[in-house]
Amino acid sequence: MEIPYNVEERPDTGLYNGKLGIWLFLASEVMLFGGLFSSYILLRTGDPNWFKPELSVPMATLNTMVLISSSVTMVMAWASLRLQDFKKFRLFSAATFLLACAFMVIKGFEYNTEFSHHLYPSSNNFMATYFTMTGLHGLHVLGGMVVIAYLWGPGSRMWKTEPERFTNRVEITGLYWHFVDLVWIFLFPALYLL
Amino acid sequence: MTAHSPEDIRKETRVYIFVFIALAALTVVTVGISYLDLSTGPAVALALFVALIKGSLVAAFFMHLLSERKLIYAVLVFTVFFFLALIFLPLGSFLNQVAG
Amino acid sequence: MSFSEKREEGVSEHDSEVPEAPEGLSEPPDRGAAEAHGAHHQEGFLRKYIFSIDHKVIGLQYGLTALLFMLFGFCLMLLMRWQLAFPGQPIPVIGGLLGNANAPGGVMLPEFYNQLGAMHGTIMVFLGVVPLVVGAFGNYFVPLQIGAPDMAFPKLNMMSYWVYFVGGVIMFVSFFLPGGAANSGWTSYPPLSNIATMGQTAWLLGMVFLITSSLLGSINIITTIIQLRAEGLTYMRMPFFIWSQFVTSFLLLLAFPPLEAAGVMQLMDRLAGTSFFMPSGLVVSGQVLEGAGGGSPLLWQHLFWFLAHPEVYVLILPAMGIVAEVIANNTRKPLWGYKAMVYASVWLGFMSFIVWAHHMFLTGMGTVMSAFFQTTTMIISIPSVVILTALLISLWGGSIRFNTPMLFALAFLPMFGIGGLTGLPLGLAPSDIHLHDTYYVIGHFHYVVAPGTIFAIFAGIYFWFPKFTGRRMSESLGKIHFWGSFIFMNGVFGPMFLQGLAGVSRRLYDGGVQYSHAQDVVQFNQFMSYSAFLLLIAQLPFIFNFFWSMRMGEKVGNNPWQATTLDWAATSSPPLGHGNFAEVPVVWRGPYEYSVPGHEEDFLPQNVATPAPQEG
Amino acid sequence: MQQFLAQWMPIDVSAHGYQIDRIIGMVHWLMAVLFVGWALYFIYVLYRFRAGKNPKASYQGAKSHFSSYVEVGVAALEAVLLIGFAIPAWSSWVTTPAADERPFEVRVVGEQYAWNVHYPGPDGVFGRAEAALVDTATNPLGIDRSDPYAQDDVTTINQLHVPVDREVIVYLSSKDVIHGFFLPQLRVKQDAIPGMRIPVHFRATQTTPEESRFPACSAEKNCWEIACAQLCGLGHFRMRGFYTVHSQAEFEAWMNEQVASLPSYQTRLAGLMAGSSSDSSPSALPDSPTLSSDGETPAGGTQ
Numbered sequence A: 001m002e003i004p005y006n007v008e009e010r011p012d013t014g015l016y017n018g019k020l021g022i023w024l025f026l027a028s029e030v031m032l033f034g035g036l037f038s039s040y041i042l043l044r045t046g047d048p049n050w051f052k053p054e055l056s057v058p059m060a061t062l063n064t065m066v067l068i069s070s071s072v073t074m075v076m077a078w079a080s081l082r083l084q085d086f087k088k089f090r091l092f093s094a095a096t097f098l099l100a101c102a103f104m105v106i107k108g109f110e111y112n113t114e115f116s117h118h119l120y121p122s123s124n125n126f127m128a129t130y131f132t133m134t135g136l137h138g139l140h141v142l143g144g145m146v147v148i149a150y151l152w153g154p155g156s157r158m159w160k161t162e163p164e165r166f167t168n169r170v171e172i173t174g175l176y177w178h179f180v181d182l183v184w185i186f187l188f189p190a191l192y193l194l
Numbered sequence B: 001m002t003a004h005s006p007e008d009i010r011k012e013t014r015v016y017i018f019v020f021i022a023l024a025a026l027t028v029v030t031v032g033i034s035y036l037d038l039s040t041g042p043a044v045a046l047a048l049f050v051a052l053i054k055g056s057l058v059a060a061f062f063m064h065l066l067s068e069r070k071l072i073y074a075v076l077v078f079t080v081f082f083f084l085a086l087i088f089l090p091l092g093s094f095l096n097q098v099a100g
Numbered sequence C: 001m002s003f004s005e006k007r008e009e010g011v012s013e014h015d016s017e018v019p020e021a022p023e024g025l026s027e028p029p030d031r032g033a034a035e036a037h038g039a040h041h042q043e044g045f046l047r048k049y050i051f052s053i054d055h056k057v058i059g060l061q062y063g064l065t066a067l068l069f070m071l072f073g074f075c076l077m078l079l080m081r082w083q084l085a086f087p088g089q090p091i092p093v094i095g096g097l098l099g100n101a102n103a104p105g106g107v108m109l110p111e112f113y114n115q116l117g118a119m120h121g122t123i124m125v126f127l128g129v130v131p132l133v134v135g136a137f138g139n140y141f142v143p144l145q146i147g148a149p150d151m152a153f154p155k156l157n158m159m160s161y162w163v164y165f166v167g168g169v170i171m172f173v174s175f176f177l178p179g180g181a182a183n184s185g186w187t188s189y190p191p192l193s194n195i196a197t198m199g200q201t202a203w204l205l206g207m208v209f210l211i212t213s214s215l216l217g218s219i220n221i222i223t224t225i226i227q228l229r230a231e232g233l234t235y236m237r238m239p240f241f242i243w244s245q246f247v248t249s250f251l252l253l254l255a256f257p258p259l260e261a262a263g264v265m266q267l268m269d270r271l272a273g274t275s276f277f278m279p280s281g282l283v284v285s286g287q288v289l290e291g292a293g294g295g296s297p298l299l300w301q302h303l304f305w306f307l308a309h310p311e312v313y314v315l316i317l318p319a320m321g322i323v324a325e326v327i328a329n330n331t332r333k334p335l336w337g338y339k340a341m342v343y344a345s346v347w348l349g350f351m352s353f354i355v356w357a358h359h360m361f362l363t364g365m366g367t368v369m370s371a372f373f374q375t376t377t378m379i380i381s382i383p384s385v386v387i388l389t390a391l392l393i394s395l396w397g398g399s400i401r402f403n404t405p406m407l408f409a410l411a412f413l414p415m416f417g418i419g420g421l422t423g424l425p426l427g428l429a430p431s432d433i434h435l436h437d438t439y440y441v442i443g444h445f446h447y448v449v450a451p452g453t454i455f456a457i458f459a460g461i462y463f464w465f466p467k468f469t470g471r472r473m474s475e476s477l478g479k480i481h482f483w484g485s486f487i488f489m490n491g492v493f494g495p496m497f498l499q500g501l502a503g504v505s506r507r508l509y510d511g512g513v514q515y516s517h518a519q520d521v522v523q524f525n526q527f528m529s530y531s532a533f534l535l536l537i538a539q540l541p542f543i544f545n546f547f548w549s550m551r552m553g554e555k556v557g558n559n560p561w562q563a564t565t566l567d568w569a570a571t572s573s574p575p576l577g578h579g580n581f582a583e584v585p586v587v588w589r590g591p592y593e594y595s596v597p598g599h600e601e602d603f604l605p606q607n608v609a610t611p612a613p614q615e616g
Numbered sequence D: 001m002q003q004f005l006a007q008w009m010p011i012d013v014s015a016h017g018y019q020i021d022r023i024i025g026m027v028h029w030l031m032a033v034l035f036v037g038w039a040l041y042f043i044y045v046l047y048r049f050r051a052g053k054n055p056k057a058s059y060q061g062a063k064s065h066f067s068s069y070v071e072v073g074v075a076a077l078e079a080v081l082l083i084g085f086a087i088p089a090w091s092s093w094v095t096t097p098a099a100d101e102r103p104f105e106v107r108v109v110g111e112q113y114a115w116n117v118h119y120p121g122p123d124g125v126f127g128r129a130e131a132a133l134v135d136t137a138t139n140p141l142g143i144d145r146s147d148p149y150a151q152d153d154v155t156t157i158n159q160l161h162v163p164v165d166r167e168v169i170v171y172l173s174s175k176d177v178i179h180g181f182f183l184p185q186l187r188v189k190q191d192a193i194p195g196m197r198i199p200v201h202f203r204a205t206q207t208t209p210e211e212s213r214f215p216a217c218s219a220e221k222n223c224w225e226i227a228c229a230q231l232c233g234l235g236h237f238r239m240r241g242f243y244t245v246h247s248q249a250e251f252e253a254w255m256n257e258q259v260a261s262l263p264s265y266q267t268r269l270a271g272l273m274a275g276s277s278s279d280s281s282p283s284a285l286p287d288s289p290t291l292s293s294d295g296e297t298p299a300g301g302t303q
């Protein structure tokens, strides 16, 4: 027996399984990052000696732009599939992947500068929060990259056999990807600007 | 998503571009604000406000929450409630600490 | 497609190359590709029983692993109970095997006692009960009771078991690390845990795995319940067990991540030298600790209890669900106040997120916040009262069959009653001043988890055993097991309330013999420990019964208890592969239509179409 | 009920303890009534509706709405307990007595596995203390004896002495991990958390009988002890201290004796001692400079 509503939507909920699943997952991610944000706020309000070293705002701004762009290319990739344009999908998802790479490289440079200024997680609680939050966010980016690469490469064979299902997969990956972007949108002012 | 004609989808893609421009602009705005020498309170409020707008744009359009099913909203409403509890109750306890 | 074909297709192996994203972005198996490969008729042993993606196999895997862990957790406790009853005396028989680092000459060291305590709590909660009630019962019976062929995401399901397994192995192996296992209590309060031995790092890693596993499992259960309900199975026709799993999964989904965050932070503190939970200027054994400082120990407590309070309802809600099933079946009548029970459980789940700081009254909480948390704590006791009341009143007018599952389910009621009621003095902050961190707390929660949840688990095992195996467990052994467990559980936990009132602290290596204020009550320790040892003996008939009945038990049909829910419409020991039902069930009515007037049999299954299907 | 439970509870010698005991008693009443009520019903039902006697179940079941009244009743009683007793009791528990009540102040600092007690001495002001100065053997609290306020400060280990019938504020903190400061007979329990300085206050209503005083008391029955309630490491079980409630005169005598034996004090502050015979342990000025700087230092560990 097939598992129902894997591809098609269940009439009373209007959802296919994967979409509900990913939103539930994202809900739990909200709580994960919520725990970190909560800690950040508490530590910061609770510590009269809170110290925040200068971080590179230009690099982070650039990275924000990169991540936002990758979100657009991701959503465009999905739209292309819905328009039955597989070539464009490939193009856009390759762009997404490359932008994600760019994000990670820039992040790497940033970390490097910080290390060279002798700023480590152990330096103070700001740096600890900074490295933990951006590190965890980076891991999420990395996870997303793996999936995007898979869907660009071997996973895309499914387009021939089950196009609708493949489109769903891309949609789900997109939802996740935008969430990662969304987290960054909050991390950026919280860690760099305030 | 099924009921969308190619025409609709093309329209959507145009919206995506607008959203992108808005996001980029708002990023510049946040950075700009951070160079105004505001005191902590307003600075935090303003930065969070801008981030909230940006986040809502991403959620509403890229994650197409605007046209999403009720069920998803229900899940998110719960999540937001518990998220707020997670942020504010510990903070409340910290501020309501017996000290001497 | 004939049924047998469907079976084979479901378990065929395919697209094993799909990389699973670490965040669990996994997807259901790709059946199209499988057909392209040509069906693998001889699916290997590995695929069928080890890396199975069938919810029933996974459920059994969860069940057996968790039962073993529970037994292990119990054995750890027996060592501790020896030390509590006979402080400083060598442990008989196995004392010599524990190693010099733990028990030189068979006499347990305090370090070792603390390891056992922390690991008993952790193992019982995270490796025993949660995997049993959610991983095993949830996995096995959610799809069956809602008439689904499998879970919504079978691969995710398999992953959730294996992630759990790895977490369990890490926890187990940590006993063999230098310095032994984690020894800072199951609550792992820093700074103690930050400066503890390597076992704590293993504990944190293990917890990250266990939390991830629960998360994957809960996504699966929620999606399955929402998306795969059989036709006609509206929300208000779902068995109460399904409701309890539904609410529980939301708790797992939303309450666990903050502890994952906290776990990462504590790992950073221990491995990267950060100071999230370390205030400045600590002096440990005369040495000023290096490090940035400025952190907050209370931050951990908030994040921990944000998880751990909902967690206790994760332990109890599915137990209530099991008890409700058994009671409805064995009173031969519908549950009284089903709707009220459903609303109460949703309410319980909701409230459980905002009561957590009742574990932290004595951390210097001001009046406003303590009033808030006391109020929410009192409010949350109401839905429990509602559910228990409904179950009790359900007995009225029944035709009560006293078989083994029913005995355990019935005993659950007063036992949970004792445990729940003793939560009230703890929930009022002034009385908690005296009772906090005493054996009163230990008594309170053991009454809810041990003769509470564990009894519900036993009830569930006896009740559903015929579904797993096609055979029934022996009733006479079952009754011995019941009475033994019932008596000795009370023998272990009852005196704890008196010890708590006297002010005996928990987690004391010697059970408090040095303290004057404990003198009147420490002598109970021997009685309690003897009860605990006898409790182990009382489990032997169960263990024997369990394995013996698998082979030799009385063979029964699909519906030996004349029950109404969909799980009993499936063949007993249902076929593996995605296919639980010979034909897709359609639901016509509510879950507990027993003794319906005008119907000659005393039960009317949900899926049987009667001339006039009634509104449920 | 209260008397019934008191059989197992330690005696209560504090001014606020009756509130705690009363609440414990009242909740246990509620619990007992609920439990016994339900249990009687339960047994009756099991007997009356057993399958042997009642082969045919009733589809309707119970029709009465009695249970709703029970539920509303439970909620109402909980509300009364909460609003009428628990919240006010907590509020008074956390409200530190004002300066005009002349509270006696003392610092208690937990460490693995002992209770360090720090008295401000006759000047009523705690001297400066600092983590860097800690020496386990000679100066466990890290008191800076060069601070003028510190000259007359008295320290003890595992011995807490307090006057009777007077508000006492204990400023609790810890050097290393979290401990639980528990005085069973005084109904005092409070976590001692490093990095924080939490005041607990109480008023003892009885002096400690001679046989319950350290070292005269026998471990068997009669000591008034400081217990550690919070797991703090392998020595948690033996982190046991003693406390003694003295009459005012006795307390002063004890304090003078301690001060007199301070090496710094004998040389430098002999004159001050002469004037401190009758009622000279002045309450600390809450706004005294040392104290407030104490509060500001996040380095709670060893202040």
Ligand code: HEA
Pocket: C187, C312, C313, C315, C316, C358, C359, C377, C378, C380, C381, C382, C384, C385, C388, C389, C392, C413, C414, C416, C417, C418, C419, C420, C421, C423, C424, C426, C427, C428, C432, C435, C436, C437, C441, C444, C445, C448, C449, C453, D034, D035, D036, D038, D039, D042
């Ligand atoms: C399954 C687990 C479970 C459940 C259900 C509960 C339920 C409750 N718990 Fe408990 N609790 C724990 C597990 C649980 N707890 C654990 C593990 C700890 C300790 C953790 C640690 O520190 O290590 C703890 C600790 C704990 C504390 C902290 C104590 C302290 O450290 O000082 C508090 C304080 O408020 C509390 C309160 C409550 C309350 C008010 C309920 C209420 O929800 C209870 C409501 C129920 C009722 C009111 C019963 C109603 C029933 C009847 C009236 C019917 C009677 C029936 C018959 C006689 C047939 N609990």
Ligand code: HEA
Pocket: C064, C067, C068, C070, C071, C074, C077, C080, C081, C117, C118, C120, C121, C122, C124, C125, C129, C184, C185, C186, C187, C315, C442, C446, C449, C450, C451, C454, C492, C506, C507, C508, C509, C532, C535, C539, C542, C543, C546
């Ligand atoms: C779900 C949670 C759970 C469960 C079920 C139990 C069960 C038991 N617990 Fe425990 N306990 C905790 C959670 C739990 N505990 C926690 C969280 C703590 C606090 C830790 C801390 O301080 O940090 C604690 C602490 C704790 C203490 C206090 C220690 C101290 O403070 O120093 C004691 C003392 O007696 C105790 C005793 C027992 C006993 C005798 C049982 C018995 O009821 C056990 C009975 C077990 C069984 C009946 C299982 C039988 C298993 C089988 C029959 C399996 C058969 C196998 C197959 C078929 C394959 N526990």
Ligand code: CUA
Pocket: D110, D111, D112, D113, D178, D179, D180, D228, D229, D230, D231, D232, D233, D235, D236, D237, D239
């Ligand atoms: Cu100090 Cu326990």
Ligand SMILES: [Cu+2]
Pocket: C308, C309, C312, C355, C356, C358, C359
């Ligand atoms: Cu709780």
